[in-house]
Amino acid sequence: RYVAMNYSQLTLPFKRYQMQPVWRADRPQRGRYREFWQCDADIAGSSSLLHETELALIYSHVFSKLKVPVSIHLNNRKILTGLSALCGGEDLMMDITVAIDKLDKIGLEKVKDELIGKGLSMDQVAVVESFISITGSNEEKIKQLEDLFTSVPVGMEGIQELKHLLSNCKNTKQ
DSSP: OHHHHHGGGSOSSEEEEEEEEEEOSSOOOTTOOSEEEEEEEEEESOOOHHHHHHHHHHHHHHHHHTTOOOOOOOOOHHHHHHHHHHTTOGGGHHHHHHHHHTHHHHHHHHHHHHHHHTTOOHHHHHHHHHHHTOOSSHHHHHHHHHHHTTTOHHHHHHHHHHHHHHHHHHHHOO
């Protein structure tokens, strides 16, 4: 909101790092607190992948210093757009991504049921299942994505961006 309200006065890209207590507006679910501390690192006003690299390295560095083992998961909207294109159209992207986001909580079968409930065919659900079933090292996952998106230019563009980001992170780590 700050960037939107002050856009004309800011030097872009605008970088913001902040740690403060925050409050949930809704009723928190079990195991979640109404008030908690949150640390944010944001960069606004640039589409450069170098800023994505910077943020990924910040997260890695912070958790390393805290001695908290983490796995950083990367996402790319163009890859998700490619997945929806494989399933028959970009208009399906929201339904697909909302269902995929629930995978850890409800499991594969319920995700498939939700996709069917949203009107996807069994063939389309099979494509989504092949996507979310990709495993292996980063290199193996990228190869499987390339095999899946051979005929989807936007998906291939997302894969190239992901490769670029991973390469920058690998070459920048100390």
